[in-house]
Amino acid sequence: xxxxxxxxxxxxxxxxxxxxxxxxxxxxxxxxxxxxxxxxxxxxxxxxxxxxxxxxxxxxxxxxxxxxxxxxxxxxxxxxxxxxxxxxxxxxxxxxxxxxxxxxxxxxxxxxxxxxxxxxxxxxxxxxxxxxxxxxxxxxxxxxxxxxxxxxxxxxxxxxxxxxxxxxxxxxxxxxxxxxxxxxxxxxxxxxxxxxxxxxxxxxxxxxxxxxxxxxxxxxxxxxxxxxxxxxxxxxxxxxxxxxxxxxxxxxxxxxxxxxxxxxxxxxxxxxxxxxxxxxxxxxxxxxxxxxxxxxxxxxxxxxxxxxxx
Amino acid sequence: xxxxxxxxxxxxxxxxxxxxxxxxxxxxxxxxxxxxxxxxxxxxxxxxxxxxxxxxxxxxxxxxxxxxxxxxxxxxxxxxxxxxxxxxxxxxxxxxxxxxxxxxxxxxxxxxxxxxxxxxxxxxxxxxxxxxxxxxxxxxxxxxxxxxxxxxxxxxxxxxxxxxxxxxxxxxxxxxxxxxxxxxxxxxxxxxxxxxxxxxxxxxxxxxxxxxxxxxxxxxxxxxxxxxxxxxxxxxxxxxxxxxxxxxxxxxxxxxxxxxxxxxxxxxxxxxxxxxxxxxxxxxxxxxxxxxxxxxxxxxxxxxxxxxxx
Numbered sequence: 001x002x003x004x005x006x007x008x009x010x011x012x013x014x015x016x017x018x019x020x021x022x023x024x025x026x027x028x029x030x031x032x033x034x035x036x037x038x039x040x041x042x043x044x045x046x047x048x049x050x051x052x053x054x055x056x057x058x059x060x061x062x063x064x065x066x067x068x069x070x071x072x073x074x075x076x077x078x079x080x081x082x083x084x085x086x087x088x089x090x091x092x093x094x095x096x097x098x099x100x101x102x103x104x105x106x107x108x109x110x111x112x113x114x115x116x117x118x119x120x121x122x123x124x125x126x127x128x129x130x131x132x133x134x135x136x137x138x139x140x141x142x143x144x145x146x147x148x149x150x151x152x153x154x155x156x157x158x159x160x161x162x163x164x165x166x167x168x169x170x171x172x173x174x175x176x177x178x179x180x181x182x183x184x185x186x187x188x189x190x191x192x193x194x195x196x197x198x199x200x201x202x203x204x205x206x207x208x209x210x211x212x213x214x215x216x217x218x219x220x221x222x223x224x225x226x227x228x229x230x231x232x233x234x235x236x237x238x239x240x241x242x243x244x245x246x247x248x249x250x251x252x253x254x255x256x257x258x259x260x261x262x263x264x265x266x267x268x269x270x271x272x273x274x275x276x277x278x279x280x281x282x283x284x285x286x287x288x289x290x291x292x293x294x295x296x297x298x299x300x301x302x303x304x305x306x307x308x309x310x
Numbered sequence: 311x312x313x314x315x316x317x318x319x320x321x322x323x324x325x326x327x328x329x330x331x332x333x334x335x336x337x338x339x340x341x342x343x344x345x346x347x348x349x350x351x352x353x354x355x356x357x358x359x360x361x362x363x364x365x366x367x368x369x370x371x372x373x374x375x376x377x378x379x380x381x382x383x384x385x386x387x388x389x390x391x392x393x394x395x396x397x398x399x400x401x402x403x404x405x406x407x408x409x410x411x412x413x414x415x416x417x418x419x420x421x422x423x424x425x426x427x428x429x430x431x432x433x434x435x436x437x438x439x440x441x442x443x444x445x446x447x448x449x450x451x452x453x454x455x456x457x458x459x460x461x462x463x464x465x466x467x468x469x470x471x472x473x474x475x476x477x478x479x480x481x482x483x484x485x486x487x488x489x490x491x492x493x494x495x496x497x498x499x500x501x502x503x504x505x506x507x508x509x510x511x512x513x514x515x516x517x518x519x520x521x522x523x524x525x526x527x528x529x530x531x532x533x534x535x536x537x538x539x540x541x542x543x544x545x546x547x548x549x550x551x552x553x554x555x556x557x558x559x560x561x562x563x564x565x566x567x568x569x570x571x572x573x574x575x576x577x578x579x580x581x582x583x584x585x586x587x588x589x590x591x592x593x594x595x596x597x598x599x600x601x602x603x604x605x606x607x608x609x610x611x612x613x614x615x616x617x618x619x620x
Contacts, residue, residue, distance in 0.1 A: 049414075
């Protein structure tokens with residue numbers, strides 16, 4: 001009986017999986033097959049009050065609809081406060097393995113005597129993804145990822161997804177597999193970068209996984225073309241699920257100090273992102289291009305119908 | 311022979327101790343018996359870029375001459391950077407047992423699975439000194455204090471002294487004894503509050519200890535009397551060693567978010583402190599009142615002539 005049940009379940013799973021493979025992401029999220037789905041996502045919440053304040057403003061006004069939080073940074077408790085007031089806020093965890101800025105640094109969340117391969121001798125995480133790729137022990141990565149997620153729940157956050165700060169967890173197949181395993185164990189959908197960067201990562205994926213087909217940010221777009229870059233992106237959006245990664249902030253004393261000596265992803269760079277999503281043209285372009293905005297909460301519901309969500 | 315040596319050493323120590331007791335602090339620091347010595351000290355460095363920037367400005371311009379850093383807060387690496395550029399900066403460690411603000415919170419430095427009595431379930435330190443006094447286990451306090459000091463050295467800081475954020479370590483004789491013991495083991499002089507608040511703490515003191523006779527801040531001075539309060543304090547300074555505890559900051563978006571819902575020690579409060587020490591009247595009053603400015607580095611040299619100082 002038990003065997004039969006297992007066998008029947010297995011058949012059902014295979015059938016479901018096959019069905020999942022033949023349905024588009026749009027269909028799995030309840031939209032027409034060729035819908036242009038978009039997540040407007042702010043990264044790096046927690047890193048500074050300036051980053052939080054600009055992101056909260058854009059979330060509240062609808063210029064973006066999702067964000068993720070770095071649990072190793074000081075302003076995380078402010079994001080928990082925001083989500084208490086806005087329980088539908090689509091907040092994920094921007095899992096952190098690096099501490100990239102010049103003078104403003106952080107360590108991990110797990111007891112650091114149990115995660116030595118993740119830190120420099122001064123207790124801060126390394127600046128470079130390459131250091132993580134070559135030095136981090138996967139069992140310590142798993143411990144640190146679980147500590148970051150557990151801390152999020154402990155301070156009252158209700159995450160809907162995870163992704164990876166600076167893509168550090170996409171840098172080797174072993175790191176990606178650890179990240180996917182941890183995400184699954186919490187029933188959290190995860191962002192994946194698959195492609196030339198990391199083809200071997202594909203082996204960690206399962207047919208039921210849902211993640212964006214296309215992910216981009218403004219990168220090294222010349223500043224005079226900033227708004228046009230994003231407006232063109234909306235105009236040229238393809239069917240399927242796209243995620244735009246914004247990094248929103250106010251160009252003020254705090255954010256300038258955080259990002260000192262860095263133009264790319266610096267304070268003025270983040271203000272430009274904020275200015276775009278706060279503009280009237282942005283809202284109009286979202287309407288004009290027949291875009292369907294979705295969130296990671298929608299993905300979580302599709303992947304884990306019984307997951308606890310706020 | 312060994313016995314004789316010990317006995318001779320013991321006699322010498324008694325003599326030195328007795329001499330120490332008969333000399334005033336001013337004499338022990340190389341000044342006339344009745345000199346009015348003053349330390350102009352900024353607390354809370356590390357808590358925000360705004361706090362650091364205002365304190366660095368006042369240190370550089372001479373409105374203050376000493377400061378202490380909270381190793382549990384995010385901007386400590388910026389203070390290490392400042393001390394690298396200014397190796398004589400008189401930086402101590404503002405040892406932290408509490409996390410007092412509404413939404414902006416921090417945990418400790420030691421692995422938190424070994425310091426459970428120092429945290430709330432969400433991993434942050436408690437808001438109230440009373441919680442520390444009643445809940446903290448002294449062995450966990452010692453572990454956390456050592457972790458804070460060790461982290462300071464690890465990020466390149468060269469502390470000259472320690473004191474206690476919100477006076478939490480002055481709140482019971484056991485906490486004070488632990489703090490004094492740890493400070494001595496690193497050859498760091500320590501601030502002590504002795505008096506009605508904590509008479510039993512006196513038993514942890516030794517005759518060679520040097521610390522201010524008088525310590526104060528602006529407290530609940532009405533804001534219209536802020537500058538006059540400090541100018542009067544300089545005019546009425548008594549012979550001996552006084553320390554004024556400033557809390558300097560720029561009243562900006564970051565500091566307002568840190569101190570949200572708090573007027574006392576809030577953002578505008580800290581701007582008032584900064585405005586006083588940055589004023590021309592302040593510099594003039596220091597000259598007019600025949601005040602001798604000293605630092606904790608001077609105290610460290612007197613207490614521990616062989617201590618490593620930068």
